[in-house]
Amino acid sequence: MAGRSVVVGVGHYLPKRIVPNSEFEKTLDTSDEWIRTRSGIERRHFAAEDETTSDMATQAAKAALADAGLTADDIDAIVLATSTADLTFPSAATMVQANLGMTRGFAFDVQAVCAGFVFALANANALILSGQAKRILVIGAETFSRIMDWSDRTTCVLFGDGAGALVLEAQEGAGTPADRGILATDLHSDGRFKDLLYVDGGVSTRTTGYLRMQGNQVFRHAVEKLAATATTALDRAGLTSGDVDWIVPHQANIRIIQGTAKKLQLPMDNVVVTVQDHGNTSAASIPLALSVGKERGQIKPGDLIVTEAIGGGLAWGAVVMRW
Known part of the structure; x- marks a missing residue:
């Protein structure tokens, strides 16, 4: 027998305001066609003025707790992936803990930008396997609309706001790749590539800042690194890409998603794609896609899923799990 972290519930939230590509045509030298052909994005959601990441x-x-048939009292910990927390401190996770009426356990944020949810999932898995917690809420939530330079047409059209969550629960497995739950994780970062994707401000520099990105360079790193980390995670699980039912990738750009699937020799029919509706929601994109994929009837119990993401840092990684 072996301990496993099994997904027992999933849910998501999107702000009410939907922003189609056409809205950017009024203020920028861009077009719906330009945005679609380069990114695959058609629309995204923006948080209301008084709506925060927490x-x-x-x-x-x-939504994830309801899907799992659990309450906040059943949860031991919250791990929240975000780069856009409400305040410098405390963590957005502790705010969620208070909002849920959860007075026990512990909560903290993970900051690995677009790779944040993969890092959060790997850490939550380790907490469960070490016996620190039995049930963990793993959340990705972002309000990237707050850090956009609205005059930069290469970046501001790509990002959106939203949140996704899942409940991980400690269960016993047979210790084989047929087990439900997280089967393998793989994490990486390389701080030499900071200038490819960053926000040019922060607390210790006493500025707020905007997102800056060298899109072509990020693209060049993305496909190669995502395919490699997914392959490594599959190897660790004793599986191959031929065993995969669904790739649920970070939803940044349709061309990166297509390129990664091709490298893994999987058809796009095996990829959950939500980028057209959400844009790049950073750490929220994978849990959003998992929740929407389940809602659509794509992801079913027993399916083998690979999630992979790359973001500022550069930070990247993959998780292999059986639903």
């Missing part, structure tokens, strides 16, 4: 995370958490 607000959206709370809604996604409630």
